[in-house]
Amino acid sequence: MRKFFLVLLVFMLFILGACSDGESETSTSSDADETVVAGEDIEDATELSFWTFAGTHADYFANAAERWNEDNPDRPIKLSAETYPFDQMHNNLLLALQSGSGAPDLADIEIAKFSNFLKGDIQLEPLNELIEPELDSFVEERLGIYTKDGNYYGAPTHLGAxxxxxxxxxxxxxxxxxxxxxxxxxxxxxxxxxxxxxxxxxxxxxxxxxxxxxxxxxxxxxxxxxxxxxxxxxxxxxxxxxxxxxxxxxxxxxxxxxxxxxxxxxxxxxxxxxxxxxxxxxxxxxxxxxxxxxxxxxxxxxxxxxxxxxxxxxxxAMGGTGTAVISQSEHADLAKDFLYYAKLSKEGNIHLWTELGFDPPRWDVWEAPEVREDNVFYEYFHEDIFDILLSVKDDVAGINLSExxxxxxxxxxxxxxxxxxxxxxxxxxxxxxxxxxxxxxxxxxxx
Amino acid sequence: MINKVRHDVEGFEFERRKNRKEPPPVKKRKRAKSFLNSKQVVPYVFVSPFIISFLILTLYPTIQAFVMSFQRILPGQVTFIGFQNYERIFNPAFFKALANTTIYTVATVAILVLVPMILATLLDSKLVRFKTIFRSALFIPSLTSVVVAGIIFRLFFAESGGSIANQIVGVFGIDPISWQYTGWSGMLLMVLIASWRWMGVNVLYFLAGLQNISKELYESADIDGANVFQKFRYITLPSLKPIIIFVTTISIIGGFRVFEESYVLWQGNSPGNIGLTLVGYLYEQGIQQNDMGFGAAIGVIVLLIIFIVSILYLLITGGFKRGDE
The missing domain is CATH 3.40.190.10 (Periplasmic binding protein-like II)
Known part of the structure; x- marks a missing residue:
């Protein structure tokens, strides 16, 4: 029997080593798969946390935080962007909002899940003051997806045409x-x-x-x-x-x-x-x-x-993830400004294309030189991607979400x-x- | 066997207690220490971690689930709605889930009791070589991540003609099967994953049971000229009865609680609900669709089902009686 357990132990170690990636995806503990931190070295930076289910989005926000800290030395932030498996992230966020504590300052919410978060007393911050002044620059159908009672709750990641x-x-x-x-x-x-x-x-x-x-x-x-x-x-x-x-x-x-x-x-x-x-x-x-x-x-x-x-x-306009500011946040105003900077502003939209390859929801950047610069997507497909988008921009339909x-x-x-x-x-x-x-x-x- | 040993120990303790002289009067400052050392208290100190974690992590959530099942729960808005959640429960999706779960439980209990018993007997016999390797190989699946297993099974049983499973049935002249999209094959996949995962654990239980059977019984059976099957029927099987009852009970409970096997195959939404299980339905309604009160009500029903089935089973098989009665 002892020999049996010895062999078992060796196999166990082997399997555990081989499967540690898979395990972390299923575990229900609160450990994120991956955490990216930006602005760590800045003293008295305000700490913000961000949850997402896509590692690329975490990197995107971390990069945006680095840029923010350069542009806003008076309001530095220390952003920790945490990536969780898709279902786990949405479940944890839902429970955190339900129980009233433990939620991050910012979170990605996928479109199929978004309306779950618009029930009861909405625990997300309206983004109207950020979006309304520049509404004309957006393809409005995309913004309408994350709306309830005239309030915008999500910052779009892409047009999703x-x-x-x-x-x-x-x-x-x-x-x-x-x-x-x-x-x-x-x-x-x-x-x-x-x-x-x-x-x-x-x-x-x-x-x-x-x-x-x-x-x-x-x-x-x-x-x-x-x-x-x-x-x-x-x-x-x-x-x-x-x-x-x-x-x-x-x-x-x-x-x-x-x-x-x-x-x-x-x-x-x-x-x-x-x-x-x-x-x-x-x-x-x-x-x-x-x-x-x-x-x-x-x-x-x-x-x-x-x-x-x-x-x-x-x-x-289909699919897509809205980034929301959570009402529990102690720094909701800063989080909102940062969200605008990262995803709603012109520069933010340019980065959505250059870093993530997403069609930006703001059509006023579709002709920007930075967007037209050669990159891996133009190489894979063809040059006129944004000309096609511009030609259809007024004929894009959006979707209606309900809870x-x-x-x-x-x-x-x-x-x-x-x-x-x-x-x-x-x-x-x-x-x-x-x-x-x-x-x-x-x-x-x-x- | 184990019960008998415990019985003896208790008897011995009793004797000692009876013969013990009155304790000498205790000094005040020593009282606390001797209180902790006394035989009445120490057992409770030792079991307290379990009791406390049971109260906090099991009993409290259970009571809370009962309460929640009468509520509609939204952030900042919790309202009592009486029996509305329960009135909604008995719908086609729930009955589909109940039917699936029951079939799954019956199938897994049958497979996961009979096959491990036979395998354990073989692994315990002198005829089989490389026992250690077989034992380990059987046990490994229970250590693998079920998500990884799910991906492998999905690819193995993919619907295209090129998948391994379809190539195998192709040898027998059968057309490619859409394994994950047909009622019977979806169930087959779930049962297969469960059997593959838990086989080794149940083999371990039976192996432990087999070690406890006295070799003398077999020796006297040999003298009486019993053959292999008679020995299995009249010695091994009756001696394994407590283990069989135990394994069956945990398999029934595990069967009604099935969730991962279905989740890794279809991520919660199976076509035509062929893989919908009770706990899967709870997850879909309670968490994915943010209707926690309704989810809690499903949970209460699942709890009742498991409770009733297990009690019935234990009553029928005499699982509540002591081993030596």
Missing amino acids: TVVYYNQEIMDEAGVDIDSIETWDDYVEAGKQVVSATGKPMTTIPTNWYGIWPFVTQKGADFFNEEGELTLDSPEVVEALEFVDSLINEHEIAEITPGGGYHSEEFYGFMNNGGQASIVIPMFYMKDFVEYMPDLEGKMQIRPMPLAPGSDTQSV YTPDVLSEIDSNIMHSVLREGNQTPEEALKQSADTISQKMKSAN
Whole structure:
């Protein structure tokens, strides 16, 4: 028995060493995966803390803090930016706000989670005084996402303009000129050409909101109307889902995304190997291309979304993270000023592009020389990324969030897309109706 | 066996106490010290860390959960809403979760009791070589991070024709299966991950139980001419009964509490709710959708289910009786 335990011990040490990264991701302790501190060496700097789920955002804020300290020597800050796993960060923040203590000064909140934080007495600081004077410079649809009762609670990270990335190689093989694709009908025709010439699908449809929300918003509809009433089973949403369904089951130019979503390990490999001809997704996916799909460098072309019948909308602002100032903060005013400096000001927006590759929510920087300077994204894609954005800037649609948006997104994930697209045992109307009933029942009982 | 030993010790203690003479009168300053040294107090001092942590970390949250299940909880706005949370609970998603969890529990209990018992018996027999390696290999999965395991399982059972699992079924002429998106295979994956993870731990329990069986029993069985199966049926199995009851009970409790196995496969949202478990439903509603009162109500129901099932099981198998009765 002793020998057994000895061997066990050795294996244990080996495994623990090998898995320490994985462990820290699942542990529920309060230790962050990574902490970046800026302004450590400055005496009597005000300490601010920032929580995020993306390491790149932590670096971004740390860099911004260094710049802030140079520009504002009279109000120095010591920023510690902590990165946690996605779910853990949002859960911890929610509990900290619920219990009234333990929250950071600033926090990133992802769009699917944002409305959880707009319930009850809102524990986030309104950012109106920072945003309103310069409202014209922003693509307003993006700011509206983080709004409740006329107050802005989140500073956007990017515009998240939905575009179509075409794989030029496959398009050439099929003999399709991507600039001739103007409407979704053209897209379907081109898709048929692609399928018959190459045997590859024109696109794949993820079984989460990426596969429906852009199409719904492009029609000028949404899951909730401006009064916050559920419109999940409205005719426009049904039509949008019918369209998505027809791509797979009627025109047969699309399949279901391998791995179920555009951020799965399985999909990255599939896409990188030229698995599909195009992908409809917000601009921020550029980072994923550069990072996970190196073989597609120089092959991808970015274009606005094809037009839907009776609509001028060429792009929809989707996804994205809002940075919020937490009311518990002892230095809320300083945190707000810093947030403006880092993400809302012109310089901040330029850095969003140069450091993170995000399409800045302020369109007045899209022509700035710093933005036009060569970088890795221009090399991977093409020169005129921002000209395309400028051409569609007035035709960008935004989304309406409600405190029940997380319920809708989870119904889409687990029921709607599954039974309509994968199983085919419900029509789009039936599936949407059923989910709408479930959610409206919940909304009714809560009021 | 263990119970018997404890019984003897108690008997001995009792004898000593009876024969003990009256203690001499104690001086005042020594009273505190002797109070701590007295046999009435010391046991409580030693168990106090457990009692205190139990009160703070288990009992208090449990009571709080009961209270919360009657409330709607939002930051700065906590209101009592009576039984509204409970009225909402019995919906299709909850019953789906209950059905999934029950199937999962039955499957894992069956697998995680029978297979480890057989494996432990094999590992304990003289016929098997390289026992140490097998024992360690079986135990390692319980030390691995379940998240890492989930990623490996996801890739292993990916839906494309090139995944390992689909290549294997392809050998038998079966078309690629969408493992993570079909009811039966989703359940299979969860049970597989759980079995793989906990097999080694249960083998350890059974190995410990097997060490306690007196070798003389087997020797006399040999003399009587019993074969291997008879020895297993009439000696090993009855002697392992306490261990079987114990392992089954913790497997039932673990089964109803299942969460990670489902979470690592689908991150909380499984297609058609094929992987929705009771605790997963609690997490989705309470935390992900910030409805803590409702989540607490689900938690109370899960608590009741586990309580009732475990008590019933222990009553039926006589788990409450003492080993020597």
